[in-house]
Amino acid sequence: MNPKKRAFLEVRVNKLRRDIVLMLSESSSGHPGGSLSAIDVIAYLFFEVMKFDSANPYWEERDRFILSKGHAAPALYAVLAAVNFFPKKLLKTLRKLGSPLQGHPDSRKLPGLDSSTGSLGQGLSIAGGIALAGKMDKKDYSVFVLAGDGEIQEGQIWEAAMAIPHFELDNVCLFVDNNELQIDGLVSDVMSVYPIAEKFASFNWNTMEINGHKFDEIEKAVEFFVSNRGSKKPTVIISHTIKGKCVSFMENKCEWHGAAPTKDEAIKAIEELGCVESLENWLEEK
Amino acid sequence: MSKLEMQATRDFYGKTLAELGRENKNIVVLDADLSGSTKTSVFAKEFPDRFFNLGIAEANMMGFAAGLALSGKVVFASSFAMFAVLRPFEQIRNSIAAQNLNVKIAATHAGISVGEDGLSHQTVEDIAILRAIPNMHIYVPADSVSAGRIVREAVAVKGPVYIRLSRPKSPVIYDDSYHFEDGKANIIKEANKADVALIAIGMMVPEAIEASKLLEAQGLSTLVADFASVKPIDHDALIRIAKSSRLVVTVEEHSIIGGLGGAVSEVLSEEYPTRVFRIGMMDAFGESGTPAGLFKHFGLTAEDIYRKVLKAVK
CATH class of the missing domain: 3.40.50.920 (Rossmann fold)
Incomplete structure (x- = not known):
């Protein structure tokens, strides 16, 4: 990847991390850990890969994105606002009564959401249905899905993992946000899902493992997926990440799965992100 | 009663589905390994490109149904009522009904008239649980004539519909003049x-x-x-x-x-x-x-x- 492009992405995504922290502090509830682990992949897809038209969110040819781990909604909302699906000032309404920014994504309330999600394990099946419709209608859109590593404990994920290659849906690209933590602790302690890549490989998926915070590697993963279109096999990217990434006191702490930062904690986090100067005007900033 | 003709509602589901398939290219049918019994096989035979067998995995079938409906398809998803409703209840609620998607859950073998298979296959709670879900329409045809009309009405209604069908043959009580309307007795x-x-x-x-x-x-x-x-x-x-x-x-x-x-x-x-x-x-x-x-x-x-x-x- 061009170093300039990488530097540009890093600055841009750093601001999204700030948005996530401030949004959650404002709402006093929500899920910072898994939002911060997933933000690089989500941002890269919307900024660099997916075709969509934010002025025409239901454009039939658009690429789809399904946030199967719906609790990372703040990450998706920050990105959708950044690509102009809705005004950025809505971010401060997260989880508040009457807001289109529901605690978990609600497609009926907010443009840019290709499906409601939130109850774990369901997004991959929904993506399968969208991908199947795309094949039936001879459309060439791709369907990107982001699932949590804890989430793949859900049995429905494996029903979908069986069905998607069965129907030769090579237009599906699943990212597993492998931050190794879930609410009750380490995924490997609570209920091991490992080895992930081998499981999917045995279900007839193309697999690749990357560092999900490095844009060079995310770019390679997308290239791998694109090169596999036509292979009749879907692609899964095991994206190794750090829960709470870039906020030192949140990193690798399952306590930060579903706890919002206080005002002071948010300021501390913003200091670490080096965005203090934008504390007052973050909702206006482009 | 014995003088009346005997027909199974599920047979008329299959027959009507095939008719609808000819009229509406947007109709897609899903089943979970029971297509011979639910009669979606009649549609499958005529429209193999619009029929998908999801295997014995009903939760995933409902997710696929949601995805297809999000992409503009009118989806029929069938199995026995036990496996089309009680097993994937939460998927019906969250993936389908909460988004008011155009998915028609047409379940056969409802109630105790499944017969010999016994209680594991006899759903007597399906209406109760589905009735509590917002957006859901629930239709229960009384005979084969009514079943045909109801399957048609289900396509006309926008949003999720549950059609409760039976396994055995039962008396045909209606003639061609029968009319069904959503919300009307x-x-x-x-x-x-x-x-x-x-x-x-x-x-x-x-x-x-x-x-x-x-x-x-x-x-x-x-x-x-x-x-x-x-x-x-x-x-x-x-x-x-x-x-x-x-x-x-x-x-x-x-x-x-x-x-x-x-x-x-x-x-x-x-x-x-x-x-x-x-x-x-x-x-x-x-x-x-x-x-x-x-x-x-x-x-x-x-x-x-x-x-x-x-x-x-x-």
Whole structure:
């Protein structure tokens, strides 16, 4: 990847991390850990890969994105606002009564959401249905899905993992946000899902493992997926990440799965992100 | 009753589905390894490109249905009621109904008339749980004619619909003049002042018609209504019936908790407080047996309805 492009992405995504922290502090509830682990992949897809038209969110040819781990909604909302699906000032309404920014994504309330999600394990099946419709209608859109590593404990994920290659849906690209933590602790302690890549490989998926915070590697993963279109096999990217990434006191702490930062904690986090100067005007900033 | 032609509602589901497939290229049908029994195989044979067997994985089938509907398809998803409703209930709620998606869950083998397979396959709770989900329409055809019309109406209605179908053949009570409308009851036998109003759904409608003849023979005037649209339910018809009847009776091949009896009681207790006498599965599981033998065992034959009502109306 061009170093300039990488530097540009890093600055841009750093601001999204700030948005996530401030949004959650404002709402006093929500899920910072898994939002911060997933933000690089989500941002890269919307900024660099997916075709969509934010002025025409239901454009039939658009690429789809399904946030199967719906609790990372703040990450998706920050990105959708950044690509102009809705005004950025809505971010401060997260989880508040009457807001289109529901605690978990609600497609009926907010443009840019290709499906409601939130109850774990369901997004991959929904993506399968969208991908199947795309094949039936001879459309060439791709369907990107982001699932949590804890989430793949859900049995429905494996029903979908069986069905998607069965129907030769090579237009599906699943990212597993492998931050190794879930609410009750380490995924490997609570209920091991490992080895992930081998499981999917045995279900007839193309697999690749990357560092999900490095844009060079995310770019390679997308290239791998694109090169596999036509292979009749879907692609899964095991994206190794750090829960709470870039906020030192949140990193690798399952306590930060579903706890919002206080005002002071948010300021501390913003200091670490080096965005203090934008504390007052973050909702206006482009 | 034995003079009436006998047909299974599921057969007319399959037949109507194939007709709809010819008229509407947007219709996609999903099944979970029971296409021969649910009769989606009739559609599959004619439209193999629009039929998908998801295997024995109903939760995933409902997710695929949601994804297809999000992409503009009108989706029929079928299995036995136990596996099309009770197994993937949460997927129906969150993936489908919460997004008001155009998914028609057409489930066969509902109720105890599945017969010999026994309680693991006999759903008597499906209406109760689905009724609690916002956006959901619930239709229960009383015969094959009604099944055909209802499958058509389900496509006309936007949003999720549950169609409850049966395994065995049952009497054909309607002719071509039958009309079904979302949220409307069908009064089969009118009475100005009824001693007994029999409100029934599904295979209990023909039983209720026979029971009404037995009651009439005892000098009791009866009204018989088919409330095939359980949700939305016909409030106006219910209140009119309650006003003009001495006793309101509900009859269903479903638990008396939360089904038709529940729905009727809810409406009347609020809008026109009336005694409602519920006949159905009395908070019990089914068991193996022939459909006819089970109806007798659980007190759901015309004869049983007649006897229970006679006792209740005194």
